Amino acid sequence: xxxxxxxxxxxxxxxxxxxxxxxxxxxxxxxxxxxxxxxxxxxxxxxxxxxxxxxxxxxxxxxxxxxxxxxxxxxxxxxxxxxxxxxxxxxxxxxxxxxxxxxxxxxxxxxxxxxxxxxxxxxxxxxxxxxxxxxxxxxxxxxxxxxxxxxxxxxxxxxxxxxxxxxxxxxxxxxxxxxxxxxxxxxxxxxxxxxxxxxx
Numbered sequence: 001x002x003x004x005x006x007x008x009x010x011x012x013x014x015x016x017x018x019x020x021x022x023x024x025x026x027x028x029x030x031x032x033x034x035x036x037x038x039x040x041x042x043x044x045x046x047x048x049x050x051x052x053x054x055x056x057x058x059x060x061x062x063x064x065x066x067x068x069x070x071x072x073x074x075x076x077x078x079x080x081x082x083x084x085x086x087x088x089x090x091x092x093x094x095x096x097x098x099x100x101x102x103x104x105x106x107x108x109x110x111x112x113x114x115x116x117x118x119x120x121x122x123x124x125x126x127x128x129x130x131x132x133x134x135x136x137x138x139x140x141x142x143x144x145x146x147x148x149x150x151x152x153x154x155x156x157x158x159x160x161x162x163x164x165x166x167x168x169x170x171x172x173x174x175x176x177x178x179x180x181x182x183x184x185x186x187x188x189x190x191x192x193x194x195x196x197x198x199x200x
Contacts, residue, residue: 007095007118007119007122007145007146007149008092008095008096008145009091009092009095009096009118009121009122009125009146010089010092010093010096011092011143011145011146012092012122012125012126012129012142012143012146013050013088013089013091013092013125014088014089014092015125015129015140015141015142015143016046016088016125016128016129016132017084017085017088017089019129019132019133019136019138019140020043020046020080020081020084020085020132021081021085022136022138023039023043023132023136027039027135027136028040028043028076030135030136030196031135031196031197032131032132032134032135033130033131033134033135033190033191033194034128034131037131039132039135039136040076041076042128042131042132042135043076043080043084043132044075044076044077044080045128046084046088046128046132047075047076047077047080047083047084047087048067048075049121049124049128050084050087050088050090050091051064051087052064052065052067052107052108053091053094053095053107053117053120053121053124054087054090054091054094055094056100056105056106056107056114056117056121057091057094057095057097057100057105057114057117057118057121058094058097058100059099059100059103059105061105061106065105065106065107065108065109066106066109067108067109068108068109091121095118095121099114100114100118101114101115101118102114102115105117107120107121119149119150119153120153122146122149122150122153123149123150123153123154123188125146126142126143126146126147126150126184127150127184127185127188127190129142130142130181130185130190131190134194134195134196135196137196140181142181147180147181147184148180150184151180151183151184151187154168154184154187154188155187157187158171158187168187168188168189169188169189169190170189171186171187171189172185172186172189172190172191172192173186174186174187174192178192
């Protein structure tokens with residue numbers, strides 16, 4: 001990654017918040033492209049990662065930054081409609097501080113450089129924004145700077161063979177001339193053509 005200190009997470013965080021606002025209670029049990037997560041689980045995961053990467057940016061290390069992503073089933077707060085947009089906003093603000101991108105920090109129980117943590121946060125927002133949009137039938141146009149950063153990160157991971165201890169599935173082949181979002185989704189191990197199963 002280059003020029004990560006100029007990357008603004010705010011626009012992508014706001015896009016994810018708008019997608020979450022478009023989820024009805026009736027959709028919370030619906031499946032998503034993440035096999036382990038229903039829509040409610042995915043929203044809980046988004047809440048947890050927003051808090052964790054907010055605190056990672058602030059170098060406020062502790063319980064929120066120590067828990068591995070798969071350590072427990074995501075918990076969706078009772079007042080998630082108010083709490084999720086709030087923490088997503090705080091996430092975007094925290095990464096506007098230049099110090100967030102320097103030195104070492106921790107997220108998901110892993111110590112890593114601040115600039116890498118910032119890119120991981122971007123990637124999470126881009127991919128899970130796609131997951132949420134696909135699962136709930138919403139249009140999705142990610143922030144283009146965030147999408148480019150996500151694609152660069154995922155491509156480097158695929159080329160190095162570092163799949164993050166099973167965080168990503170096997171790369172799904174996507175044509176070279178496919179839209180950048182489809183290529184990023186494929187690199188993350190998702191099928192860009194995924195759609196919710198139809199009910200008879």
